[in-house]
Each structure stands twice: as structure tokens, then as C-alpha cells.
Amino acid sequence: MSVAELIERDFAVPDIRCAGCIAKLEQGLVRDKRIAAARVNFTEKRVHLSYMPDTDMPDLIGAFSNLGFEAHPIGDGPGEADAEAETSRELLRAVAVSGFAMMNIMLLSVSVWSGATGATRDLFHWLSAAIALPTVAYAGRPFFRSAWRALRHGGTNMDVPISIGVALVCAISLYETATSGPHAYFDGAAMLLFFLLCGRWLDSVMRDRARGGVTALLRNMGTGAMVVGGDGRTRWVDATALEPAMTMLVAAGERLAADGVVVGGESQIDLSLLTGESAPQRVHPDDRVHAGTLNLDAPIRVRVTAAGADTAIADIARLMGEAAQGKSRYVRIADRAARLYAPAVHCLALMAFAGWMIAGAGWHHSLLIAAAVLIITCPCALGLAVPAAQIVAAGELMRAGVLIKDGSALERLAEVDRAFVDKTGTLTLGRPEAIDLDWLDNGVKPLALALAQASRHPLSEALTRGLQALDVRPAEVTSVRETPGFGVEARCAGVVITLGRPQRAGLGDALATELTVDGRPIATIRFADRLRPDAAEAIHALRGEGIDAMILSGDRADAVAPVARELGLTAQTGMSPQQKLEAIERQSALGRKVLMIGDGLNDGPALAAGHASMAPGSASDVGKNAADCIFLGDRMMPVVQTVRMARRTQAIVRQNFILAIGYNIVAVPLAFLGFVTPLVAAIAMSGSSLIVVGNALRLKRAIR
Amino acid sequence: MNGLIFLIPIALGLGLLGLAAFFWSLRRGQFDDLDGAALRIFVEEEEEGGKP
Numbered sequence: 082m083s084v085a086e087l088i089e090r091d092f093a094v095p096d097i098r099c100a101g102c103i104a105k106l107e108q109g110l111v112r113d114k115r116i117a118a119a120r121v122n123f124t125e126k127r128v129h130l131s132y133m134p135d136t137d138m139p140d141l142i143g144a145f146s147n148l149g150f151e152a153h154p155i156g157d158g159p160g161e162a163d164a165e166a167e168t169s170r171e172l173l174r175a176v177a178v179s180g181f182a183m184m185n186i187m188l189l190s191v192s193v194w195s196g197a198t199g200a201t202r203d204l205f206h207w208l209s210a211a212i213a214l215p216t217v218a219y220a221g222r223p224f225f226r227s228a229w230r231a232l233r234h235g236g237t238n239m240d241v242p243i244s245i246g247v248a249l250v251c252a253i254s255l256y257e258t259a260t261s262g263p264h265a266y267f268d269g270a271a272m273l274l275f276f277l278l279c280g281r282w283l284d285s286v287m288r289d290r291a292r293g294g295v296t297a298l299l300r301n302m303g304t305g306a307m308v309v310g311g312d313g314r315t316r317w318v319d320a321t322a323l324e325p326a327m328t329m330l331v332a333a334g335e336r337l338a339a340d341g342v343v344v345g346g347e348s349q350i351d352l353s354l355l356t357g358e359s360a361p362q363r364v365h366p367d368d369r370v371h372a373g374t375l376n377l378d379a380p381i382r383v384r385v386t387a388a389g390a391d392t393a394i395a396d397i398a399r400l401m402g403e404a405a406q407g408k409s410r411y412v413r414i415a416d417r418a419a420r421l422y423a424p425a426v427h428c429l430a431l432m433a434f435a436g437w438m439i440a441g442a443g444w445h446h447s448l449l450i451a452a453a454v455l456i457i458t459c460p461c462a463l464g465l466a467v468p469a470a471q472i473v474a475a476g477e478l479m480r481a482g483v484l485i486k487d488g489s490a491l492e493r494l495a496e497v498d499r500a501f502v503d504k505t506g507t508l509t510l511g512r513p514e515a516i517d518l519d520w521l522d523n524g525v526k527p528l529a530l531a532l533a534q535a536s537r538h539p540l541s542e543a544l545t546r547g548l549q550a551l552d553v554r555p556a557e558v559t560s561v562r563e564t565p566g567f568g569v570e571a572r573c574a575g576v577v578i579t580l581g582r583p584q585r586a587g588l589g590d591a592l593a594t595e596l597t598v599d600g601r602p603i604a605t606i607r608f609a610d611r612l613r614p615d616a617a618e619a620i621h622a623l624r625g626e627g628i629d630a631m632i633l634s635g636d637r638a639d640a641v642a643p644v645a646r647e648l649g650l651t652a653q654t655g656m657s658p659q660q661k662l663e664a665i666e667r668q669s670a671l672g673r674k675v676l677m678i679g680d681g682l683n684d685g686p687a688l689a690a691g692h693a694s695m696a697p698g699s700a701s702d703v704g705k706n707a708a709d710c711i712f713l714g715d716r717m718m719p720v721v722q723t724v725r726m727a728r729r730t731q732a733i734v735r736q737n738f739i740l741a742i743g744y745n746i747v748a749v750p751l752a753f754l755g756f757v758t759p760l761v762a763a764i765a766m767s768g769s770s771l772i773v774v775g776n777a778l779r780l781k782r783a784i785r
Numbered sequence: 786m787n788g789l790i791f792l793i794p795i796a797l798g799l800g801l802l803g804l805a806a807f808f809w810s811l812r813r814g815q816f817d818d819l820d821g822a823a824l825r826i827f828v829e830e831e832e833e834g835g836k837p
Contacts, residue, residue, distance in 0.1 A: 100827035107828075123821025173811065181804045185797060201789075208793065 087117050087131040092152040094145065097126050102150075109148045116144065128152065138305065139317050169289050172282040175220040179275040182216035183268070187763070190268040194760045206258040206265045213267035217251055220274050223281060239419040239464065242426050243277060246459045253452045264449060269456045269762045276770045277464040284468040284488055287475045291484045295705060306331065306338040309382065323388040331376045331383055333565060334537055340392045343368050345382035351375040351539075353505045354681045354701040357635025357656075359610050361592065373682055373701065377539055379565040397658055397685050401707055404662055404690035413489050414731075415467045418738060426458045433753050446755075453757040457748045462769040466737030469777035474730040477783060482713040483723050490709035493693040494727035496674045500623055501665065501687065503679035504634040504641055508616050508648070510715060511680060511699050513540060513592050513608035515547035525604050527556035529596050532569045532580035535561045540594055540608055541569070541580070568594065612644065619717040620648050626724055628676065633661050635683050661687040678720060680704045695720055729783055737773045744769045 097103065103121045106128055110119035118131040132141065138154060145152035189205040197205060221244070228240035247270050254265040305319040306329040315330055320338040323329070328344065331337055349361040352374050361377055364370060370383060372392040430451045437447035471488040478485055485491055502508055521529070530553050533544040558571040558578070568581020576599050583595040583605060592608035613619075620630050632652035634641045645652040653664065661679075665687055668675050677684070677691030680700030688694040688707035696708035705711055712719040748765050751757050757765075810816065 100824040103821065103824060104828040121821060122818045123824060124818045170811065173816075174808065177804060177807050177811075181800050185800050188796060189793075204789075212797075 086134055088134050088136075089129065089131050090154060092128045092130060092141075092145070092154055093126060094121075094128050094150050094152045095126055096150050097121060097123060097128075105148055106145075106150065110144055113144045115140070137317050138319070139307075166289060169282070169285045172223065172278060172285055175223065176275065176278045176282050179216055179220040179271055179278055182212050182220075183271040183275045186212055186268045186271050190759060190763070193265075202263070203258070203261050206254075206267075209265060209267040210255055210258055213271050214251065214255075216271055217247060217274065220278060221247055224274075224277070237420060237423050238416045239422075242419070242423040243273070243459060243464070245427070246455045247273060250452050250456055253448055257449070262449075264759055266452060266456055266759050266762065269759060269766065272763060272766055273456070273459050273461055276461050276766070280465040280468040283472045287468070287472045287485070288487045290479070291475070291486045291710075295484060295486070295711060306335075320388070323385055325385050325387060327385045329383045329385060330380060332380050333376055333378055334539060336375050337370055337372050337383065339372050339383075339385045339388040341370055341383035341385045341387075343370060343381055344384045346379055348376055348378040348381045351377050353511060353610075354704075355683060357503060357505045357681050357683050359505045359509075359636055359640050373703075375539075397682055397703065400658055400662060400686035401689045401703075404686045411489060411493060413467075414492055414734060415463065418463065422463070426455065429458060429749060429753075430454045436753075437755075450752070450755050453755070453762065454749065454752045456762045457752040457757055457765060458745055459766075461766050462741040462744065462773045463738065465770055466741055466773050466777075467734050469774045470730050470733045470737060470780060473777050473780040474726050474783075477781060478710075478719075478723060478726055481719055481722055483719045484711045484713075485723075486709050490693060491727045491730050493674075493709065494676070494724055495731035497676035497693050497724065498628055499668055499673045500628050500630040500676045500678060501633045501661075501668075501691070502620075502630050502650075503681065503684050503687075504632055504636055504644055504652075505610065506680040506699060507678055507684075507697060508632070508644055508717075509610045509612055511610060511697070513543045514611045515544045515606055516609050516611075517607065518547050518551060521604055521606070525596060526551070526553045528558075528573060528578055528598075529580060529604070529606065531555035531558045531573070532561075532571055532578065532596070535571070536563050536569045536580075538568075540592060543608060544594065544606060612647065613715055613717045616717050617648055619721050620650065622718070622721040623724070626721065626728075628724065633664055633679075633687070635661075635681070658683045658686045662690050665690045676724070679708075695723065726780075726783060730780060733777060733780055737776055740772055740776065741769060744772075 094106070097106070103123060106121050107119050110116050110128070110130065115133045115136045116130055117133070120129045121127075122129065128145075130141065141154075142152055186209045189209050193202050193205050224240045224243050224247070227238065228244040231238045231241060250266045250270045254267050254270070256262075257265050305317055306323060307315045308318045308323070309315050309328045309330055318327070323339045329338065329341065333348070343364050343366050345366060347363070347365050350364050350370055351361050352358045352371075354375070355371055355373050364381070369386075372388075433454045434447045434451035437450050438444060442450075468488065471491050474491060475485045475488075505511055518526075526548055529544060530548040533541040533548065534555055535541075535558075556573055558573045561569065561571040563569045564581070568579055570577065570579045570581075572578070578599075579597045580594055581597075583593050584602065594606050594608075595602050596604045596606070623630055630650055632641060632645055632648075632650050632654075633656055634652060634654050635656055635658075636654060638654040641652050641654045644650075653660075656664070661684065665675050665677060669690075669692070674692040677687045677694040678696070679688055679694070680697050682701050682703045684696075685701075685703040685707045688696060688704060694708045695710050695712060696704040698705075698711055698713040700708070700711070710723060712723070744765070748757070751761070815822075
């Protein structure tokens with residue numbers, strides 16, 4: 082076996098929590114002969130595997146589950162390059178280079194400021210130029226590129242004044258150096274780049290961290306299916322390779338990877354992620370089923386009718402693409418500031434130049450003063466003002482269990498004044514919970530737990546959770562047997578007990594399971610999708626923040642009504658994805674900024690269209706991808722905390738802008754009068770940056 | 786004045802050395818998993834070279 086044959090692939094493993102997990106995974110996985118190497122990345126909750134090409138995906142996932150971990154392959158194919166992480170690394174390299182240049186030029190500049198003259202000063206200036214010019218050419222690229230892009234499209238952003246400033250300052254300093262002048266601003270140019278790159282890098286680190294968190298959460302819904310071949314043998318086929326007319330075998334508890342028609346077996350299908358409907362749907366042979374829905378009950382065979390881009394989900398994806406365009410038109414606060422700032426700065430520099438020319442200072446002296454004005458007004462603090470505050474806020478929110486995708490999401494969240502909330506999975510937990518367990522006879526509970534534990538059916542798991550929370554111990558049972566589509570059977574103290582589908586009619590669509598002893602039904606346990614524990618509190622708190630909420634649900638009116646009544650909300654029911662999208666567009670047309678909170682595939686377009694959007698960690702992959710931020714856990718209060726935090730962040734950003742402008746008001750007249758030497762510029766620049774970062778740090782511990 | 790001929794190249798050289806070391810560690814992936822690095826000291830290594 083040569084190393085070149087090995088396949089490399091990353092897996093998301095959300096449950097890596099401690100050093101023990103690292104050891105267990107890295108040492109346990111390589112015991113499988115087909116896995117050559119495993120390396121855990123704790124920060125991103127990923128495991129990088131190198132394995133033999135003949136290893137099937139289910140075997141690899143199985144190797145993880147043998148160790149007690151749930152794993153999901155990341156990306157469509159092996160060895161996928163991560164473009165965004167590369168951007169971050171490039172920025173970090175630029176920060177390092179400009180940092181190095183800044184320190185060394187400063188070393189030379191300090192000697193000049195301390196009184197070096199004549200040939201020594203010239204030598205030091207030339208050395209500074211030799212360090213600064215390549216640095217600007219290398220580390221300035223992100224700014225030049227973005228400024229050029231903005232100018233070509235006829236717009237302007239923060240990078241335009243930065244690029245012009247840096248280029249002009251370098252040119253003038255070079256001229257100064259060549260003519261043995263006393264002032265060269267190479268240190269200023271390098272320092273400016275360093276501070277700005279720090280801001281840029283922070284922004285990108287924040288996006289990376291959130292992206293890592295989100296990929297770890299993505300379940301990669303239906304990454305594939307077991308396909309029955311012509312010879313009756315089954316093999317694993319990736320979702321992208323599924324084709325119409327294949328027959329999939331879908332086990333209970335598995336999500337469908339493609340649209341199709343049931344050809345064998347009967348089961349119940351959970352549509353809640355697709356349509357928002359909470360009651361499961363019973364399917365028989367010849368019924369149509371859709372990708373993304375969950376098979377609840379028994380294994381079924383499904384003939385694929387459409388896969389990949391042809392599925393019902395594709396329609397939703399098209400709507401989402403259209404809806405997201407509105408959001409991409411949003412202009413971030415820093416760029417809005419730049420629209421006013423850039424012309425002002427350029428006018429000031431021009432006025433300084435013209436003023437001193439008229440006063441008869443000579444064009445050389447005038448140009449030098451214009452350069453000082455540019456250096457002093459260059460938005461050093463402004464470039465840090467926004468990202469510094471936002472990364473502190475995002476870090477705090479991440480600790481509270483909220484992942485923010487990027488800085489613009491925080492800015493948009495701060496502006497919302499209306500909330501639309503989906504019901505199933507968002508206001509409710511989106512999973513069945515056993516209700517009225519307290520009413521069960523104490524003798525019955527251990528029996529129910531013993532049987533429920535033996536099955537992986539979603540209802541059994543819900544019952545196990547519920548009973549364990551009540552401190553019930555399972556009874557001793559023997560010869561446990563599970564019948565797909567019916568339930569679990571076992572013997573206990575000589576009698577046959579079963580837990581399974583109720584035999585009695587009259588329960589309607591409601592989810593329920595029945596416990597029988599010796600064939601006699603003795604207890605019926607019902608299941609329902611419960612409200613999140615603090616939903617009422619969260620809705621009330623939202624109202625306190627001036628945000629009125631309303632339910633937009635794809636579910637039937639009689640399923641939504643109790644929830645709406647309990648929370649005191651108005652509701653629209655039976656809505657299609659298109660209608661949800663239209664509801665948001667109507668509000669936007671009225672000038673309201675809508676916060677959409679939802680989880681399902683059917684919420685995807687609405688999440689993409691909302692001014693800001695949030696999804697719970699249990700949401701569909703589509704929902705999580707479309708939302709601006711994701712809150713983890715069962716509680717809903719993080720939604721309110723996030724809005725509050727976003728507003729505080731925006732306040733800090735505004736303060737930072739005021740600080741930066743205040744500093745300009747003091748410094749610009751000095752620069753105008755020609756008092757700003759390179760030394761003053763260096764002190765002013767670093768001073769204002771430190772103040773802005775310090776102010777941003779006040780956001781730490783703002784939650785609580 | 787003569788001291789400068791030695792001192793400036795030394796100062797710049799040391800700076801460049803630091804920069805090169807940083808680039809090297811970045812390329813080797815030492816900054817990819819900062820939280821994990823802190824936890825790895827708790828991991829008890831198995832015998833190295835025991836792998837087939």
C-alpha cells in the first residue's frame with residue numbers, strides 16, 4: 082500500500098468536548114485497519130481521516146459510532162479546498178508582514194526623531210523605504226483589490242480613501258527621501274496597514290468561527306441512501322449519485338435523500354421540516370414521498386423519481402436564491418460611513434494643499450502638509466471600530482450558544498422591529514415528547530422504560546428521555562424482540578409485554594403508543610410536540626424590546642391555534658413557502674425590518690428574505706444555511722439576548738465612530754497648520770486605535 | 786557610526802527570522818486548532834510506531 086492511494090476527508094463530529102474525546106477518537110479510529118490516520122481539530126469539531134479507497138461511507142460512520150460519536154462527512158467530495166479559510170490565512174500573513182515592517186521602521190524612525198541628521202537620517206529613510214514599499218505592495222493588496230472593485234463599479238467604500246492615502250503617502254515620502262527631506266511617513270503607512278489589517282483579520286476570524294460551528298451542526302441531510310441493486314444486494318450511494326428508477330431502502334429514523342414513490346412497506350412520514358405540518362402522514366405503496374422528510378415507523382422501499390436538482394426542495398432553493406438578493410443589497414455601516422467620509426477627507430487634503438499654495442509655502446511644503454492631513458484622517462480607528470466591537474459581541478454570544486454568521490448580521494439584527502415566527506420546531510421543540518407521564522401507574526413505568534430503551538424508534542427515544550427524567554429504573558426483561566412497523570415485545574416475570582402501535586381506534590392522527598401485558602392494553606402514552614420552555618417569556622421580552630411577533634405557520638389552523646392562544650400571538654396558518662415570502666415582502670414594503678425565526682425547509686425563502694433571520698440548532702440544513710444566526714439548545718431566550726446584544730454592539734460602534742470623529746476634529750486642524758510631524762501622526766494613530774479597541778471590550782460580559 | 790553597519794542588519798535579520806518562524810508555523814498548521822492544542826497535554830500518548 083502506498084500513501085498516494087489514501088483518500089483524505091474531513092468529518093464533522095459535534096460531540097468532541099474534552100481531551101478524552103481527542104484521545105479516544107485518534108487512538109480508536111486507527112485500530113480500524115482501513116483508516117491510516119486520524120487527526121482531531123478540536124476548535125472546529127472536525128476529524129481529518131486518511132483511509133483506504135475501498136472503504137465505504139457507512140463503514141467510516143460506523144467506526145465513529147463504535148466509539149460512541151456521531152459523525153457526518155463534510156463537503157461533496159474528498160479533499161475539498163476551503164476557500165474562506167485560505168482568505169483568513171492570507172490576511173494573517175499580511176498582518177504578520179505589516180507588523181514586522183511597522184516595528185522595524187519604527188526602530189529606525191525613533192532614531193530619526195531623537196535627532197539623527199544628515200547622512201544617517203538619509204540612510205535610515207532609505208532603509209525604511211526599502212522595508213515599507215515591498216510591505217505596502219504585499220500587505221496592501223486586500224485594500225487595493227477591494228478599492229479597485231468598488232471604483233470600477235462606480236461606487237466607493239472604506240478602501241478607496243485608504244488606498245489613495247497609503248499610495249500618496251508612500252510617493253511623497255519617497256520624494257522626501259530622495260531630496261534628503263526631514264520628514265518621511267513610511268512608519269505611518271506601515272502602521273496604518275497593520276491596524277487596518279488587524280480589523281480585517283478579526284472580521285474574517287469571526288466568520289470562520291461561525292462557519293466552523295455551522296458546518297459542525299449540519300447533518301448533511303440524506304447524504305445518501307442504501308440502494309437495492311438488481312441482484313438484491315444493497316450498496317451505499319451518495320445523494321449526488323442517486324438516479325431516477327433506483328430503489329432506496331429507507332430505515333426507520335432515516336431521512337429520505339430523494340423524491341420517490343413507495344414501492345414496499347408502510348410507515349409514517351414526518352413532514353415537519355418540509356411543510357411545517359406537525360402530524361405525521363401515513364404512507365402506503367404508490368404514495369409519493371419527498372426528499373428531506375423523515376421515515377418514522379418501519380423500513381420502506383422507495384423508487385426514486387427525482388434526485389438532486391429536480392426534487393421538491395429545488396423549488397424552495399430557487400425561491401431562496403431570489404429572496405437573498407435583497408439582503409445582498411444591504412450596505413454595511415462602515416461603508417455607509419465611508420460614503421460621507423471619503424469625499425470629506427479628499428476635500429480636506431486638497432484644501433490644505435491649495436491653502437498653503439495660496440499662502441505661498443511652495444508646492445513641496447504644501448504637498449507635505451496635504452500628506453499629513455491624509456495620514457491623520459485615514460480611517461485607522463474607523464477600520465477597527467466596527468470589527469473590534471463585532472468580534473467581541475460574537476464571542477460573547479457564542480458562549481451563550483448563539484452562532485452569528487457575520488458582522489453584517491449583527492448590524493441588521495439591531496434594526497429589526499417586527500418578528501415572524503414559525504411554529505413547528507421553532508416555538509415548539511420540533512420533536513415528540515411524552516405527555517402526562519406522571520399519570521402513569523408506578524408499576525407500569527419500569528416496564529415501559531425497559532421496552533422503550535430497546536428500540537431506536539423516535540417515539541421510544543422520546544419515551545426513554547421522559548421516563549429517565551422522572552428517575553425511573555427499567556424493569557428486568559428477557560428475549561426482547563422488535564417488529565418493524567409494530568413495536569417491541571419482551572418477557573418479564575413470565576408474561577409477554579409489548580409496547581407498540583395502539584390497537585384501539587379513535588385516537589385519530591395523534592401520536593401514541595400502547596403498553597400491553599398478556600395482550601391486554603393497560604396504558605396508552607400520548608406524544609405531542611411541546612412549546613419551548615421559555616417561549617412565552619421570550620415573546621414577552623421581545624415585545625419589551627419593541628418587536629411585535631406573529632406566527633407564520635405551514636401547519637393547519639387547529640394545530641396552531643392552541644400555541645397562538647397560549648402565547649397571545651396572532652397567527653397565519655397553512656402558508657406555503659411562497660406565501661411566507663410574500664408576507665415578509667409586504668412588511669418590508671411598509672418599511673418594517675422583519676426578523677424571521679424559523680427552522681424548516683419551507684422557511685428557507687422567508688429566512689433568506691427577512692431583514693435578519695435566526696434558526697434553532699435543530700433546524701433543517703437549508704434553514705441553518707439561510708439564517709444569519711443559529712441558537713442552540715431548547716431555550717428560546719437566546720433570540721432576545723441576541724437582539725439586545727446586537728443593539729448594544731451597534732451603540733458601541735456608534736460611540737467608536739464618535740470617538741474617531743472627535744479625534745479627527747482635534748487632529749485635522751493641527752495637520753492643517755502643519756504641526757503634524759511623523760512622530761505626532763504615529764502617536765495619534767496608535768492612541769485612537771487603542772481607545773476604540775478598549776471601548777469595544779466593554780461588550781464583554783454584556784450578557785447576564 | 787560604524788556600529789550601525791553591524792547592528793542594523795542584525796536587528797533586521799532577527800525580525801525577519803521571527804517572521805519566517807511565524808510563516809513556517811502557520812504553514813505547518815500550528816494555528817489551526819488553538820483550543821485543541823491546549824487540551825492535548827492531557828492526552829496520554831499510546832506507544833508510537835505501533836501502527837502497521
